[in-house]
Amino acid sequence: GYDGIAVFVHKDNPVKSISLPKLKEIWAEGGTVANWNEIGGSDAEIQRAGRANNSGTYGFFQKAVLGKGVEFKPNTAGMAGSSAVVEFCSTTPSAIGYSGMSYKNEHVGWLSISADEDSEAFEPTIENVKSKNYPIARPLYIYTVGEPTGAVKAYLDWIKGEAGQAVVAEQGFVPYQ
Numbered sequence: 001g002y003d004g005i006a007v008f009v010h011k012d013n014p015v016k017s018i019s020l021p022k023l024k025e026i027w028a029e030g031g032t033v034a035n036w037n038e039i040g041g042s043d044a045e046i047q048r049a050g051r052a053n054n055s056g057t058y059g060f061f062q063k064a065v066l067g068k069g070v071e072f073k074p075n076t077a078g079m080a081g082s083s084a085v086v087e088f089c090s091t092t093p094s095a096i097g098y099s100g101m102s103y104k105n106e107h108v109g110w111l112s113i114s115a116d117e118d119s120e121a122f123e124p125t126i127e128n129v130k131s132k133n134y135p136i137a138r139p140l141y142i143y144t145v146g147e148p149t150g151a152v153k154a155y156l157d158w159i160k161g162e163a164g165q166a167v168v169a170e171q172g173f174v175p176y177q
Helices: 020-027 056-066 082-091 126-130 150-160 162-170
Strands: 002-010 017-019 047-051 077-079 095-100 108-110 112-114 137-139
Touching: 002 056, 002 082, 002 126, 017 020, 020 047, 020 056, 020 112, 047 056, 047 082, 056 095, 077 082, 082 095, 082 108, 150 162
Parallel strands: 017 112, 047 077, 047 095
Antiparallel strands: 002 095, 002 108, 002 137
């Protein structure tokens, strides 16, 4: 399947969409955007929260949004898990954070993302990830040592089938079919 990496904000944040270049300015070391009022929000310093640097989500977001070899701004909070990122964004009015879209709940908002300032912005939904309209998404893989047999093969056959792909979708991920 696929995983859309959502950009979460407080549910009352008036900013509803952003471009990838603006996200880079918020997150990247040397980036120029530090206050929500610079991008249509209230006069509040942006408080960044993401995954810890040992997370695959951290590495993917860094490469996809900041660019290869670009570091995060200092004072970006590295959270131990996706739930912590979403919790921080739901309780901190000036927060912004990233994590898998499956962690969305009614207590937090998220931003629609455009590839650039002149493109349409898309929400991180299953449909938009599947159609490749949402720009921050990654494939998910399952690896085996050698050709799978027994219970491993049975599981892989199930997860690739209709029932398994339904569970993938129920969990907020994007089925590969």
